Each structure stands twice: as structure tokens, then as C-alpha cells.
Amino acid sequence: MADRETFVLGAVAYDPKVVTIWEGFKTYFARHGLPFDFVLYSNYERQVEEHLAGRLHAAWNSPLAWIRAVRMARATGKEVEAIAMRDSDQDLTSVIITRAASRIQTLADLKNKIVAVGALDSPQATMLPLHHLRLNDLTPEVDFAVQYNDLLGGKHGDHIGGEREAARALMNGKADAACIIDANHLFFVKEGTLPAGATRILAQTAPFDHCNFTVVKGASEDLIARFRELLLAMTYEDAEVRPLLDLEGLKAWREGRIEGYRALEAAIDEMKFYDEDGKILNPNYRY
Amino acid sequence: MMKMEKSSTRIIDIKELTFDSGAHLLINRALADTPIGETLGLRGRAAELAVHLRGWCRAQGHEIIWPGSTLDPVVAPTSTQRIKQQSTINRDSTTTTLDESPLVAWIVRGKAGTGRWLGAQRAGLAKANLGDAVVDLPPANWGLAARGATVEAGTPEFHFGLDTKASVWAENLPRLYAQAAAAQWDPATAINWTEAVNLSEEVETAVVQIMTYLIENETAALLVPAKFLAQIHPHFREAMQLLAIQVADEARHIEIFTRRALLRREELGLSTVSGQASLKTLVDEPDFTLASFLLAVLGEGTFLNLLWFLEQYAPDPLTRRVAQLAAQDEARHVAFGMAHLQYQIERDKRTLERLAAAINRRHDALSQTSGLNEEVFDALVILAAGEWTAEAIATGFAKVLRLQEEMDASRQTRLLRLGFAPDEAKALSALHTRNFM
Numbered sequence A: 001m002a003d004r005e006t007f008v009l010g011a012v013a014y015d016p017k018v019v020t021i022w023e024g025f026k027t028y029f030a031r032h033g034l035p036f037d038f039v040l041y042s043n044y045e046r047q048v049e050e051h052l053a054g055r056l057h058a059a060w061n062s063p064l065a066w067i068r069a070v071r072m073a074r075a076t077g078k079e080v081e082a083i084a085m086r087d088s089d090q091d092l093t094s095v096i097i098t099r100a101a102s103r104i105q106t107l108a109d110l111k112n113k114i115v116a117v118g119a120l121d122s123p124q125a126t127m128l129p130l131h132h133l134r135l136n137d138l139t140p141e142v143d144f145a146v147q148y149n150d151l152l153g154g155k156h157g158d159h160i161g162g163e164r165e166a167a168r169a170l171m172n173g174k175a176d177a178a179c180i181i182d183a184n185h186l187f188f189v190k191e192g193t194l195p196a197g198a199t200r201i202l203a204q205t206a207p208f209d210h211c212n213f214t215v216v217k218g219a220s221e222d223l224i225a226r227f228r229e230l231l232l233a234m235t236y237e238d239a240e241v242r243p244l245l246d247l248e249g250l251k252a253w254r255e256g257r258i259e260g261y262r263a264l265e266a267a268i269d270e271m272k273f274y275d276e277d278g279k280i281l282n283p284n285y286r287y
Numbered sequence B: 001m002m003k004m005e006k007s008s009t010r011i012i013d014i015k016e017l018t019f020d021s022g023a024h025l026l027i028n029r030a031l032a033d034t035p036i037g038e039t040l041g042l043r044g045r046a047a048e049l050a051v052h053l054r055g056w057c058r059a060q061g062h063e064i065i066w067p068g069s070t071l072d073p074v075v076a077p078t079s080t081q082r083i084k085q086q087s088t089i090n091r092d093s094t095t096t097t098l099d100e101s102p103l104v105a106w107i108v109r110g111k112a113g114t115g116r117w118l119g120a121q122r123a124g125l126a127k128a129n130l131g132d133a134v135v136d137l138p139p140a141n142w143g144l145a146a147r148g149a150t151v152e153a154g155t156p157e158f159h160f161g162l163d164t165k166a167s168v169w170a171e172n173l174p175r176l177y178a179q180a181a182a183a184q185w186d187p188a189t190a191i192n193w194t195e196a197v198n199l200s201e202e203v204e205t206a207v208v209q210i211m212t213y214l215i216e217n218e219t220a221a222l223l224v225p226a227k228f229l230a231q232i233h234p235h236f237r238e239a240m241q242l243l244a245i246q247v248a249d250e251a252r253h254i255e256i257f258t259r260r261a262l263l264r265r266e267e268l269g270l271s272t273v274s275g276q277a278s279l280k281t282l283v284d285e286p287d288f289t290l291a292s293f294l295l296a297v298l299g300e301g302t303f304l305n306l307l308w309f310l311e312q313y314a315p316d317p318l319t320r321r322v323a324q325l326a327a328q329d330e331a332r333h334v335a336f337g338m339a340h341l342q343y344q345i346e347r348d349k350r351t352l353e354r355l356a357a358a359i360n361r362r363h364d365a366l367s368q369t370s371g372l373n374e375e376v377f378d379a380l381v382i383l384a385a386g387e388w389t390a391e392a393i394a395t396g397f398a399k400v401l402r403l404q405e406e407m408d409a410s411r412q413t414r415l416l417r418l419g420f421a422p423d424e425a426k427a428l429s430a431l432h433t434r435n436f437m
Helices: A017-031 A044-052 A063-075 A123-135 A161-171 A182-191 A221-233 A242-248 A259-271 B002-006 B023-032 B049-060 B077-089 B173-182 B201-229 B237-261 B273-283 B288-313 B317-347 B351-365 B374-385 B390-418 B422-430
Strands: A007-012 A036-041 A058-061 A080-086 A094-099 A114-116 A145-147 A177-181 A199-204 A212-216 A253-255 B011-013 B039-043 B063-065 B103-108
Touching: A007 A017, A007 A044, A007 A221, A017 A036, A017 A221, A017 A242, A036 A044, A044 A058, A044 A063, A044 A212, A058 A063, A063 A080, A063 A123, A063 A212, A063 A259, A080 A221, A094 A123, A094 A161, A094 A182, A114 A161, A123 A161, A123 A177, A123 A259, A161 A177, A161 A182, A177 A182, A182 A199, A182 B049, A212 A221, A221 A253, B011 B023, B023 B039, B023 B049, B049 B063, B049 B103, B173 B237, B173 B317, B201 B237, B201 B273, B201 B288, B201 B317, B201 B374, B237 B317, B273 B288, B288 B317, B288 B351, B288 B374, B288 B390, B317 B351, B317 B390, B351 B422, B374 B390, B390 B422
Parallel strands: A007 A036, A007 A058, A114 A145, A114 A177, B011 B039
Antiparallel strands: A058 A212, A080 A212, A080 A253, A094 A177, A094 A199, B039 B103, B063 B103
């Protein structure tokens, strides 16, 4: 059981900056009277398991980890709650792009083609785009081949590398289309991975939400309420937290919401990634 | 419905412009005139505009209202008409009455852009001659910001050792810097290196020995300001710039003395223990004011007499010219040293005691060394003599003795100007290193 005095958060170390971010937030919480500590995991799967085993008060979860937490909690008679998220976690979309000069004009033209995606466990670069293609009557590995760029498994696509490799595969002709998050289309042009004007957006997924702070309902409620209160009180106008918010990629924390995870629920079931109890089904998943 | 009321602001049309070719500039320009929480309409034709706008707004902290959504301020045809009329009134230069692009989205301006600058500070004023332009104790977090810039709160702290105005400033610094910048010369063109130099072997050897000695001393004169340059808080911009030019001056001096020495020889002259021991006390001095005193006021000041001596008595025009050019620069170095010390002494009379103690300390440290090496002294005599006759050598010897008297007199003059009493100035000048620098 987690220490009653100190709020313990789990987070996944997908990048060295994660240490800077949480060390900074630790100072912020301590300054406001909340003893705070964090535990870093190399993958979301262990983080979810440890959280539900009672070793953390909250977990900074990817959307995929959130759904696994929902399912694992339900299987043991518990319930989880998304208490907060970044403003930048809301209403994201992913895009399926092709080369501008390609003959592919519609999604139907992807039949018998190769679609490059991100990591096997990336909601934004793999699961949701593939779900979008299913909605458009294209079944992965039946109607088209999926080329995975499976970098850093277990980090649920937080690492940008898989998407960058997918974009490169498109540009060097090893794939006919690539799936990336909306903002990365512009970013990859700016960094030079995609030449300006060399790609065309074929499709855009419906909006979805990304990470959230997940807690188990009924456990350490006062402590969690204080954490949430202090989190939501952080302001971009505060010079001390602003660099941390910049590193974490947000301007403001928002109340948690879960409507934006519905498409991912469907995608997980289509891919048979987790079962109803949150058990990992995909034999190729390495983390 | 509130949104409908608020939407009476502008709609801009960015036509075919894309985010990968600068769309954000026009949007930011229009948002700057949009109050926080109010909406800006965006028209455009680029195929990927809506996708990129979504990601961009997310990163900037602006919200988006998509046309046709429940929050769309333009939901009824009558409202559409109203908005169109208002957008005509507030029309931006990027819009035209004909051929309007389709509405892409409404952008609700977030507060992050302005929030970033709350608590920002202006770091003094750029022009040093304006009132409090240069502050006495600039904060560490002004860091590398240009003096006069607005510095975001939370900027990391830089710990510069010389971070007080009193420790580096001089009243006439901006003028000294301007003079220094204007007086730069190019070693390749300022000296006629093709000019014939046909000295006797002994006299050429004497010139090479003096050049070797000058290079060694100018190396100390380069390293000492370079060491302090990196410690000056950049708020004291003119001090930093002036020291940087001094370093560059010395680099040129080293070049021209080396080039003169190698004009007819493959090897340089001698470097002695006592010479380097004397210079080491300069290089090792950790206090900027004391180092300025020992190096600029006493050392380079004494060197001025030496360079003028060479300008007058050197046996060939080329050597006279290199001495003349170096002397011009050294005079400025002395001027800055004097101005800085006068600035400090005016604010703290006890500085004079510290300066006197520094001369005594250096004298004690060098008391066991022999001072100017014999080869340099003799070389100066030979130069001044010009020929190998008993009369000429005696004349040369007298000239070098007179040089040393002039050096002493000049030092005493500068010490008097700093505020030392005549007897103190005389005593302190006598304690200056026999190595000149």
C-alpha cells in the first residue's frame, strides 16, 4: 500500500526530460504542502499493474494504459477515474498521408498497398488510423499490408521515433501511405523529414483524447483531491512552473474526461490487443 | 449565444498560405488585436490548413470552434450575414471583397501568449548615457540578454564573477569602445612587409631578441583581459566589448612582432625565468581592478615608453612602424585602465590602499628574480647605438637609461592622477617590476 503521507505518482520514462519534469513538479507540490514522489517505469504495462496493485496513488497514463486500467480494475471489482489531463491531450486527430505525386487519391486506393504505421502499441500512429481504415472497409493485413515501425515497445507511441520512421518509409518509397498524429505532419516538414509540399493528407481520424491522470476510486481520496487541486491551480503565468509545462507540452491542466477514448476501445478490440480484463493478447507485443 | 455576440471581431483570409510557409505569422498578427477569450475567424484555401491549424492552436493554447459545431458563432443564415457585414467593417488587408476563401475555423485566443510575459523585467536601457541605463547590480537571471531587452521571468541564472557596476565600469566607456572599434587596423596592409631590411647580423639579432620579448609580454596582455572578459556580466556591454577588442589588439601585436622577427630569421630569441616569473604574477592576479592596475596602468603604461623608444630608435622603418601601431593600441588600454580605476577610487578611497598593497605584494614576489633579462637590455642599447663604436654604445646606453627614467616619470604621473601623494607615487613607481610589463 502506498505511503499515506506522500503522494506517489507513476510515470513512464519515454524521454530523459521526464526526470526534469517530475523533479520540478515535486518541488512545486512540496512548496504547496503536498509531499510528493514519483516512480518511473520503462513501460505502461507495468505501471498499470503496479497502480492497480495499490503501489501508486495515481498514474500518468497513455490512452491505451487508461483503457487497460479500466479493464483490469473492472475485472477486480474496482473502478478508475481520469481526474485531469493536459489541454493539449484533448481533441487530437491522426492523419493518413501519401506522397503528393502518388496516384492514390482516396482511401479505397490503398487496397493492396503498404501502409506504414508507428509502434505496435501506439494509439495515434497505429491503432486509431487502422481503426479509421476499418471504418472505411479496409481490413489491415487483408486489404493492405501494415508496415510497423515498432520502436520502444511499452511506451505506447509516446516516443516520436516510430512515426518518424513511418514518414521516412513513405518518402523513400518503402510504403505507400503513413500514419502520424496531426501536429507531426507540420513538425516533420519543419525538421526536414518530409519535404514541404511532398505529401498529401488522404484522411483524418475523428478527434480523440490522449493522456490522463488515472486514480482508483475510493482510495486515498483526500490526498488525491489535494493533488488534483494543486495540479489544476498551476498557471502558465507562474515563471517557476512554466518551463515544466513547456516541457510537458501544455498551457493548462484540464478536468479529466473519457469520451475521447471510445474509438480506441474499439480499435483495441479489433486488434485483439487486450481482452476484457486487460490481459495482453497480442503475442508480438514486446516491452 | 454569448459567442455570437462576441464574434463581432475580425475574419482574416490567408488565401493559399500554408503553415509550412508562414500562415502562423498572419494569424498571430490578427490575434494580437483580438482580446483574450474572443474569437478570430480564419478563411483560407490550403488543403491542409484545418489539420495544421488544429495542431498549432493546441500547442499555442488557443481553442478552436469548427464551423457547424454547436459552438459555432455563425449558426443561422441571418447571423452569417451579420458576421459577413462586420468582417467587411473590420476587414484585414489579407482579405478581399471578391473571391473570399471558405471559413476554416474560429480561433478563440488563449491567454498563454500574454501569460508568458507577466513578471518580465526590462534589463536597463540600451543607451548607456541615459539615466539608470546601467544598473549597479544586474540580476543573475538577466543573463545574456541585451541591455534594454525585456527578460522573461524564470530565465536561468548566470553567475558572472564581475557583476557589479563598480567592479568593471568607467565613465567614458562607451566613448573608449567607439574609439577602439574605429582604430582597428589590418596587419596585412598597415605595414609594408615588402620593405627591404638590411641590418647587420648583430643588430638583426638584437631586433629579434626584442621582438621575442615583446611577443611574450603581449601574450600576458592578451590572456589577462581574456580571463576577465568571460567573467563580466553582459549587462556591462561596453566593458565586455572593450576588453574583447583589447584581446584582438594583442592578437595583432603578437602577429606583427612575430612576423618582423621572422623576416630574416628562422628562429626567435630567448625567454628567461625572471621575465616569465614577472608575467606570471600578472596572469595569476584574480582581482580585476588590481590586474587592471598592474597590467594596464603600470605594465602597458611602461610599455608605451618602450614602444615610443622603438618607434624613435629602431634601425629599420618596418620595426619602427610595428612599434608605432602597437603603441596606438596600448595607449587606449592604458586609458581604460585609468578610467576604470578613477571610477572605483571616486566611489571608494580605500581602493588606493589596495593598489599600493598590490604593488608591494608583486615586488616581494619578484624580489628574488633578476628583472629585465640582460639580452633585452643589451639589445635596446645596440638599437639605440646604431653602430659598434665606443661613442655610439655610450650614447645608446645613455638613451636606455633615459628611457627607464621616462618610464618612471610616466608611472609617477599616472599614480598622481589616481590620487597618490607625490612621495607615495615615487616610492610605488620604484617598486614596479624591472621587466617593464
